[in-house]
Amino acid sequence: MSLVLWLSLLLICVLGAMSPGPSLAVVLRQTVSNGRGHGIAAGCAHALGVAAWAAATVWGLGVLVNRYETLYLALTWAGAAYLVWLGFNALRYASTPELQAENGTKKTYWQAARSGLFISLLNPKLAVFFTALFSQFVTADQGLEAQLIMVATASVVDGLWYTLVALLFSQAHLLAWLRRHVKRIEQLTGVVLIGLAVRVVIP
Numbered sequence: 001m002s003l004v005l006w007l008s009l010l011l012i013c014v015l016g017a018m019s020p021g022p023s024l025a026v027v028l029r030q031t032v033s034n035g036r037g038h039g040i041a042a043g044c045a046h047a048l049g050v051a052a053w054a055a056a057t058v059w060g061l062g063v064l065v066n067r068y069e070t071l072y073l074a075l076t077w078a079g080a081a082y083l084v085w086l087g088f089n090a091l092r093y094a095s096t097p098e099l100q101a102e103n104g105t106k107k108t109y110w111q112a113a114r115s116g117l118f119i120s121l122l123n124p125k126l127a128v129f130f131t132a133l134f135s136q137f138v139t140a141d142q143g144l145e146a147q148l149i150m151v152a153t154a155s156v157v158d159g160l161w162y163t164l165v166a167l168l169f170s171q172a173h174l175l176a177w178l179r180r181h182v183k184r185i186e187q188l189t190g191v192v193l194i195g196l197a198v199r200v201v202i203p
Helices: 003-018 022-034 036-058 061-067 069-095 097-102 109-121 125-134 144-169 172-180 182-201
Strands: none
Touching (some): 003 125, 022 036, 022 069, 022 109, 022 144, 036 109, 036 125, 069 109, 069 182
16 A cells, blocks of 8 residues: 555544544543543544454445445444443433442443443444445455555554543543533433434434
8 A cells, every 4th residue: 555545544534533423422421430541441442343343344344234224224223222321321320420439430441441342333334434435445456464554544543533532631620620510521421422322323
C-alpha cells in the first residue's frame, strides 16, 4: 500500500472514530463514573471490537451483511437491546448515585473493557462502514500484509481516539466538575443511549 493511499485511509478512519455515537457515551460514562483507567480500558477494548469488524469485513463479512438483510436485522436488534440495557443502567444509577458510591460499586477494569468491547461488536453499522471504506482500498491481487495494515490502522486510530477522550475528560478540574453533576450526566447518558437504540431500529 502506497503512503498516499494509506494517508487517505488514515484520514477516513480518524473522521469515523471522531463521529459521536454510543461508543463515545460509553467511554465518557466509564471515565466520569470510575476514572481514567476505566475509560482507557473501555476505549482500548472498543478498538479490539473495531479490529474484529474490520478483519471480518476484509474477509467477506461485510458483503454477507449487505446481501442478507435478516443477518443485518438480527445484529441491529441485538445492538439496540444492548444500548437499551446500558441506558436503563445509567438511569438506575442516576437515581441513587450517592448510594452507589457508598457501597463501593466502582466497576472493575474488566467490566469497563467489556462494555467497550460489546458496544462495538454489537454495532453492525461498523460492517457497513468498513465495507464502504475498504471497497475503495481492496484490490483483487492485494496481499495479506496490506489487509493487515488496513485492519491495524482502523483499530489503532480508534483506540488512540478514545484513549485521548478518556485522558481529556479525566483532568482533575474537569473530572471534579463532571462528578459534581454525575446525576445529570447519567440521566443524559441514559436518555441518549435509549434514544440511539430507537434510532437504530427505526430508520
